[in-house]
Amino acid sequence: MNFKxxxxxxxxxxxxxxxxxxxxxxxxxxxxxxxxYGALPMALAFAQYVVCEKVKMGSTAxxxxxxxxxxxxxxxxxxxxxxxxxxxxxxxxxxxxxxSTDYGAEWREFISLHPYGNVYDWLQFVGAENKQGxxxxxxxxxxxxxxxxxxxxxxxxxxxxxxxxxxxQEGNKLLKLIEEPPDQTLFILVAxxxxxxxxxxxxxxxxVRIPAIGKSHLEEALIGRAGLPAEKASQLAAxxxxxxxxxxxxxxxxxxDWLALLRDWMNAVLRTGPIAQVKWVxxxxxxxxxxxxxxxxxxxxxFEESLRLGILGExxxxxxxxxxxxxLKLNKIAGPAQQEAIIREMDMxxxxxxxxxxxxxxxxxxxxxLYHIVKDNSVILIH
Numbered sequence: 133m134n135f136k137x138x139x140x141x142x143x144x145x146x147x148x149x150x151x152x153x154x155x156x157x158x159x160x161x162x163x164x165x166x167x168x169y170g171a172l173p174m175a176l177a178f179a180q181y182v183v184c185e186k187v188k189m190g191s192t193a194x195x196x197x198x199x200x201x202x203x204x205x206x207x208x209x210x211x212x213x214x215x216x217x218x219x220x221x222x223x224x225x226x227x228x229x230x231x232s233t234d235y236g237a238e239w240r241e242f243i244s245l246h247p248y249g250n251v252y253d254w255l256q257f258v259g260a261e262n263k264q265g266x267x268x269x270x271x272x273x274x275x276x277x278x279x280x281x282x283x284x285x286x287x288x289x290x291x292x293x294x295x296x297x298x299x300x301q302e303g304n305k306l307l308k309l310i311e312e313p314p315d316q317t318l319f320i321l322v323a324x325x326x327x328x329x330x331x332x333x334x335x336x337x338x339x340v341r342i343p344a345i346g347k348s349h350l351e352e353a354l355i356g357r358a359g360l361p362a363e364k365a366s367q368l369a370a371x372x373x374x375x376x377x378x379x380x381x382x383x384x385x386x387x388x389d390w391l392a393l394l395r396d397w398m399n400a401v402l403r404t405g406p407i408a409q410v411k412w413v414x415x416x417x418x419x420x421x422x423x424x425x426x427x428x429x430x431x432x433x434x435f436e437e438s439l440r441l442g443i444l445g446e447x448x449x450x451x452x453x454x455x456x457x458x459x460l461k462l463n464k465i466a467g468p469a470q471q472e473a474i475i476r477e478m479d480m481x482x483x484x485x486x487x488x489x490x491x492x493x494x495x496x497x498x499x500x501x502l503y504h505i506v507k508d509n510s511v512i513l514i515h
Contacts, residue, residue, distance in 0.1 A: 155190030165342025168375030220265030344374025
């Protein structure tokens with residue numbers, strides 16, 4: 133993968149090239165970016181850049197890895213002998229003690245097909261079902277063994293660890309290696325949440341932040357890669373908020389009528405009563421975690437657009453007509469402060485859904501909170 137294959141993030145690639153050109157490449161880098169922002173694709177591109185035979189440390193750095201030297205060819209196929217990967221895995225059967233290399237073929241296929249995927253996508257890809265992925269103590273021992281060997285082809289040995297949040301206390305086994313690595317050894321850690329990382333590991337790395345993808349870059353990707361018309365790409369980029377995986381998920385579930393589901397929910401909460409609420413919550417609980425997250429993010433998008441309409445006027449919205457009509461009606465139900473409170477609640481609900489919260493309990497509690505947030509306003513049927 134080359135830098136040009138990463139959506140947006142030109143400032144990050146410039147920063148990384150600068151490290152190489154000035155000969156100031158840290159031995160341990162932490163690529164930190166939310167799901168769908170492109171931290172893993174950027175790390176893959178940088179690993180290929182470092183091993184490219186045309187790239188020399190401390191000399192004028194080219195814009196891209198050449199893509200044609202033997203090292204680039206192997207790196208682009210994720211089979212370069214000096215680029216090692218580590219990622220969460222699960223036992224295939226009871227008693228197994230897996231390491232990343234046991235899933236090498238699946239990993240290469242996954243990152244080729246879904247470079248913007250998250251851990252949930254990866255674990256489903258390998259059939260983990262409800263098993264929890266981990267980077268185990270045995271994996272750490274395997275990393276120590278691999279990096280104790282001499283490089284095969286390139287100047288650098290690279291360990292790219294995806295989702296070090298899954299290390300746990302086992303990560304302490306790697307501290308000395310990260311702090312005092314063998315010569316020309318590069319650690320690239322790719323994480324989504326700094327708060328879940330071992331502080332002792334964070335303190336030993338140089339942070340490279342991967343920001344949200346700019347809306348214009350996301351639109352270009354949706355037009356060029358997904359073949360969407362410009363208007364649809366613009367609407368989708370607004371909902372996805374810099375998250376390419378989110379945009380792909382929305383496309384995948386495009387047949388879902390989230391607006392109708394939201395109308396039913398609002399009416400159950402504000403007008404038709406507890407029986408309708410229970411029925412709606414049961415229906416939502418059956419959808420599965422990914423669809424629940426999609427719904428909550430869609431709801432937040434509509435409430436944010438409703439706020440913009442109320443504050444800036446009708447002419448600023450890029451919503452479809454039926455969505456715009458719905459947002460205008462939302463403004464009759466709840467004022468700005470109430471809508472902001474609802475947005476915060478939806479954000480928290482999405483956070484807990486990602487962490488496997490009980491969907492029935494969560495949406496029932498959310499329904500009660502929604503009622504109390506708007507109860508002092510006039511309640512009207514939304515249709």
